[in-house]
Amino acid sequence: MTTLTLPERVPISEAETHGQLGADHVDSTLNISGGIVQESLLAPTLESGTGWNSQEEQGTASVRPVHLAKPLIRLPEGTLPKKRMLVLQQWEGVVTEVAADSFFAELQDLGDSSQPIEIVEIPIDEVPKDDQSLLASGSIFYWSIGHETSAGGQLRRISEIRMRRTPRWTQQTIRRVIERAEELFETHGQH
Amino acid sequence: MKPTVSINDAPASDELEVSVFGPGFGECVVVHLGDGKWMVVDSCLNDSRTEPIALEYLKSLNVDVASQIKLIVVTHWHDDHIRGSGELFCAADSARFVCSAALNSKEFFGIVAASEQVRSVTRDSSASEILTILRENHRRKGRGTTFSQSGPDQWAQDGSPLYRSSGCRNVAVTALSPSAQTITDAAANFAKLLPSVSEQNRRFPRCSPNDQSVALIIESETSSILLGADLEAVSDPERGWQAILNSPLRPQVKCGAIKLAHHGSGNGDHDGIWSALLKPEPLSFVTPFTRGKKPLPSEADIRRLKSRTPHLYCTAWPPSQKPPRRHRSVERTIRAMTKMHRAVPRSVGQIRLRVSMNDDRQPTIATFNGAARL
Numbered sequence: 001m002t003t004l005t006l007p008e009r010v011p012i013s014e015a016e017t018h019g020q021l022g023a024d025h026v027d028s029t030l031n032i033s034g035g036i037v038q039e040s041l042l043a044p045t046l047e048s049g050t051g052w053n054s055q056e057e058q059g060t061a062s063v064r065p066v067h068l069a070k071p072l073i074r075l076p077e078g079t080l081p082k083k084r085m086l087v088l089q090q091w092e093g094v095v096t097e098v099a100a101d102s103f104f105a106e107l108q109d110l111g112d113s114s115q116p117i118e119i120v121e122i123p124i125d126e127v128p129k130d131d132q133s134l135l136a137s138g139s140i141f142y143w144s145i146g147h148e149t150s151a152g153g154q155l156r157r158i159s160e161i162r163m164r165r166t167p168r169w170t171q172q173t174i175r176r177v178i179e180r181a182e183e184l185f186e187t188h189g190q191h
Numbered sequence: 192m193k194p195t196v197s198i199n200d201a202p203a204s205d206e207l208e209v210s211v212f213g214p215g216f217g218e219c220v221v222v223h224l225g226d227g228k229w230m231v232v233d234s235c236l237n238d239s240r241t242e243p244i245a246l247e248y249l250k251s252l253n254v255d256v257a258s259q260i261k262l263i264v265v266t267h268w269h270d271d272h273i274r275g276s277g278e279l280f281c282a283a284d285s286a287r288f289v290c291s292a293a294l295n296s297k298e299f300f301g302i303v304a305a306s307e308q309v310r311s312v313t314r315d316s317s318a319s320e321i322l323t324i325l326r327e328n329h330r331r332k333g334r335g336t337t338f339s340q341s342g343p344d345q346w347a348q349d350g351s352p353l354y355r356s357s358g359c360r361n362v363a364v365t366a367l368s369p370s371a372q373t374i375t376d377a378a379a380n381f382a383k384l385l386p387s388v389s390e391q392n393r394r395f396p397r398c399s400p401n402d403q404s405v406a407l408i409i410e411s412e413t414s415s416i417l418l419g420a421d422l423e424a425v426s427d428p429e430r431g432w433q434a435i436l437n438s439p440l441r442p443q444v445k446c447g448a449i450k451l452a453h454h455g456s457g458n459g460d461h462d463g464i465w466s467a468l469l470k471p472e473p474l475s476f477v478t479p480f481t482r483g484k485k486p487l488p489s490e491a492d493i494r495r496l497k498s499r500t501p502h503l504y505c506t507a508w509p510p511s512q513k514p515p516r517r518h519r520s521v522e523r524t525i526r527a528m529t530k531m532h533r534a535v536p537r538s539v540g541q542i543r544l545r546v547s548m549n550d551d552r553q554p555t556i557a558t559f560n561g562a563a564r565l
Binding site for chain 2: 088089094096097102104106109114115116117118119120121122123126134136137138139140145147157159165166167168169170171173174176177178180181182184185187188189190
């Protein structure tokens with residue numbers, strides 16, 4: 001059996017981090033089980049000519065890819081190694097202000113509600129391009145930090161900011177709000 | 192040897208108490224008006240965010256909140272002043288509810304109506320707290336046989352008398368704002384906040400003007416205290432602090448103590464406050480606001496305020512704290528991704544001022560739970 005070992009410290013290329021991590025290394029002492037690594041070691045021999053091309057794996061494995069016309073072993077479906085993610089930290093954030101190249105937000109720890117509210121300033125570049133148009137004062141987002149173990153067994157630190165897609169105001173809902181406002185003013189306002 | 196001061200000692204019936212509470216975000220002022228009658232101005236939650244701080248404090252003093260809270264004032268609807276006010280009002284069965292007359296418009300009720308839609312998405316509570324209070328008040332007014340007008344018991348504006356004690360105490364509470372001009376402008380300002388078609392459903396931004404807020408003056412036979420809410424100084428003489436200074440309706444007294452406006456910021460300050468409304472070197476209390484881009488009060492604000500008075504107290508100092516410690520990998524990622532990262536203090540500090548309403552005894556000040564003299 002081909003055995004791959006996770007290097008003591010695995011360098012992460014710029015492409016792999018997508019500019020999100022800004023750190024140079026993945027720490028091999030992080031909280032992943034040996035089981036996950038072992039499972040992903042089967043990957044090279046199970047792929048039939050299409051594997052070994054993901055960014056996560058480039059330049060990180062010490063074995064060259066093996067291209068086989070037919071798999072030597074066919075495991076039952078569902079046992080193929082998959083990417084795994086271990087979330088270490090997750091917040092719900094509310095954008096409080098958007099500046100030219102960064103935004104300010106309040107974060108609530110989703111794993112421990114006893115933690116204090118945190119205030120952050122984050123460069124807009126850290127938000128996925130598709131989500132940047134959703135950045136506005138009052139919009140909600142989720143920020144997760146964790147480790148991802150690729151199919152090839154590589155470990156990398158990941159950080160993901162995802163803006164929450166909330167329903168948009170429609171003509172109908174706004175009409176309802178106006179009607180409701182008139183009703184509330186009629187009941188509680190002073191004319 | 193200094194006498195021991197306990198947080199749970201109730202004031203004497205002839206003592207005026209002003210307790211200013213503030214964590215890093217939010218404020219609440221609890222006032223003993225004499226003879227076991229209380230007023231609460233604004234609301235924030237306690238350390239564990241489970242109960243309005245005013246309820247927790249008054250219960251700790253064995254106050255019967257249902258009968259002894261006589262007045263609840265919501266100075267404005269921003270979420271740092273209103274959290275828990277619905278629960279507070281529902282518990283205070285005998286309290287009258289007062290809010291800014293600037294909220295009396297269809298446009299503001301439009302914000303309230305929209306917040307009913309938004310709340311399911313964003314957990315925003317600001318406008319819905321007002322609605323909780325109004326519903327409860329509607330229910331109370333409908334209980335008797337003389338059901339008439341609903342809404343708050345009083346819409347406060349410049350010169351509105353909000354409380355007069357019965358008997359010999361002569362305690363009075365008067366609103367100093369909003370001005371007539373602010374009330375006129377308010378509807379248009381709220382209209383700008385209303386959502387438009389295809390806009391995403393999101394939490395309402397905190398961008399309505401602070402000059403809508405209700406500043407108050409509390410007068411007794413021996414002392415007067417100014418509560419500045421979030422009122423700001425603006426160039427328009429008919430709005431903000433300048434409007435108060437120009438108003439013929441305000442009580443013509445000088446106060447010995449002030450809850451500084453707008454978290455001690457430069458925007459909340461005005462030379463005229465110190466010359467026309469306050470005695471020299473007044474006792475000055477500030478609540479921090481740490482959720483903004485820069486925490487308030489800033490170091491510069493503290494220097495400015497200390498040049499005004501040597502008696503400056505803050506409910507939570509320093510106003511921001513280090514974020515909680517986390518897995519080192521998480522901390523490295525946060526450091527790499529953020530330009531700034533800080534935490535808002537959770538503990539709700541208290542500055543307690545007690546003044547005799549019978550004689551000229553020196554007032555006593557005590558600080559609890561992280562509040563400090565600066």
